[in-house]
Amino acid sequence: MKPVTVYDIAKEANVSVATVSRVLNNTAPVKKSTRDRIVELMNKYQFQPNALARSLSKKETGMIGIILPDITNPFFPAVLAGLEQEARSKGYTFFLCDTVSTNGDSKEQYERESQYLSLLIEKQVDGIVMIGGRINLARPSESMVTEVVDISKRVPTLLINGHLPGQNIHSICVDEREGGELATQHLIDLGHRDIGFIGGYQSMANSIHRVQGFVKTMEKNGLKVRKEWILDGGFSVEKGKLFMNHLLSLPERPTALFCANDLVAIGALKSAYNAGLRVPEDLSLVGFDDVPYASNSIPELTTVSLKCYDVGKSAAEHLHQMITKNKVSRKTKIRPELVIRESTAPPKGLN
Amino acid sequence: MKPVTVYDIAKEANVSVATVSRVLNNTAPVKKSTRDRIVELMNKYQFQPNALARSLSKKETGMIGIILPDITNPFFPAVLAGLEQEARSKGYTFFLCDTVSTNGDSKEQYERESQYLSLLIEKQVDGIVMIGGRINLARPSESMVTEVVDISKRVPTLLINGHLPGQNIHSICVDEREGGELATQHLIDLGHRDIGFIGGYQSMANSIHRVQGFVKTMEKNGLKVRKEWILDGGFSVEKGKLFMNHLLSLPERPTALFCANDLVAIGALKSAYNAGLRVPEDLSLVGFDDVPYASNSIPELTTVSLKCYDVGKSAAEHLHQMITKNKVSRKTKIRPELVIRESTAPPKGLN
DNA sequence: AAACTAATTGACAACGCTTTCAATTGTGAT
């Protein structure tokens, strides 16, 4: 019942473990006859080398750890898919760390990030990628940043769509601001002048950037941004509904809405629909991220694509370079792209 | 730059590594004064024990491997969430194995499953959970089953919503057939007589069971099931559209559709919508799984809930029992539940 | 056949932790 080891094989083949190791790794020539004998034994016993022992000895595990906030948010599986695909082709394997907390307490979430960070070190992963969570905070606490800075000194660490103030950790991200500009300009080009922004958190970098792109573009076009049409406080469908409901209760309403992400847009869409508004006839909606949801709603969502898959893929490539100690530029940017679908149209008066 | 080891700590504290290990694991009493000294050094050097070494020695890793077909399908993150939450609370950690193949080749997918199965053994995971893929095949190849049977003898293995013909591997699953009955009866109770079934694969157990529940209930109610209204060949939104389009081209159409999963239902919904049909007025739709999508569409999908989160959670508990060698019943069933939302209504003529 | 280079192999020390067994130290009782 005990697993067979190189030692067992060696003994039965009348060779030393060194030789067995050699055929196992093709690390040095072995006479054909003895190699055959060993291979045969390996098959006979279904020998599977113990990766722990191997890693301990070689000081490399081929594992990369990924810390993300919530696997249930479709955005993360989307980038994960690209990451996985690429990393796998390079021989890496995955350690999934979901920091979601049952009660939605973000303090607990950051706490969990810390735990996982240590854990990954202990597990001796070859690299770490972080996405979402503290690295998306506009102003993370001192300890939060030093913690990951320390980590990044011990093992190649890559941030996806995030950064740490005052630090210069490797990252790959897409220009959120530009995305915000794209979306807003699209709406303006359609003829909208009364545009609102909903979703996100003022404490998070991505939200801030998206809003900045929005505001900048509005002003560039000589349009006024109305404070009461900028609502934040969440990234979920549920929150999207709430935001929309609030907007609906206002005396004056925007004709178009730029949503902090697709989920919020979906929520807004639902609320608008329930209130009898038609999208895009009565209200234009643009989302952000381009998760699968976006193209499956009715109407399909116009959105700015973060190109999740590509981001994931680049991340894997970048991290691989870091691990193999090739030099890479510290930051790599990916440009977002506007995907025009069905949820945007000229405002009503303009037909 | 080298990581500090128990040995380093021991030396500086003037004790043996055994003692260091003891304070590290609280595995035996250590005099307060020396314990304090050691703890202090650990902090000073930010000592983090090497989990590889520890696992090698203890013969346990605290890792559980999970093999799934495609993280991008929202169903899997949903059960993963429950699994993760529960497993984490028990001190386990995750090894993610996504077997998706870029080109959608299922042969390649099964191949990948084999690779991951070996890999997990090599990595010495404490347990394995499989979901989807070959364990959902109605008639998997001989080698596919012996492979996982062999694995299950080496390490606790649990199947979620799957089985292997002629074997008796631990599994936790929800009764697909009953789900099919629930959905169908609901439609019939609403007054529908012309009901179709779309989606799934005739080669897959879950599809077969769902159809069986459908057929059985139809017959029980004295209704005829029409061959031409049973379409299979996929689980995606895209396929759902195709199925619907085909149905639309038929001279006679069903007034209600039971879809193999929510994604297919969404696809059908979109096609119906594009064809000018209104759901549920002109067509009733019921999905299966109850992924987040289901409650975010317009109209919201009536569906049979697989209670993904619960399934994941039970799986974690079950596997934990297996790992700790407590006795558990080999199979645990979870009952599906009909969730009535907005996509179903009495057929038109009946108002 | 001797000398020499090339091809194969084996011994053994890491890798960093846990665990067993025995040795040492400390304590209160006598």
Next chain:
DNA sequence: ATCACAATTGAAAGCGTTGTCAATTAGTTT
């Protein structure tokens, strides 16, 4: 003091690989 016993500790043997260095064997060349 002395003894019995409990509380602490240390030495060393694993755990299953890899990798280095030296030794052995085989193959050429003269």
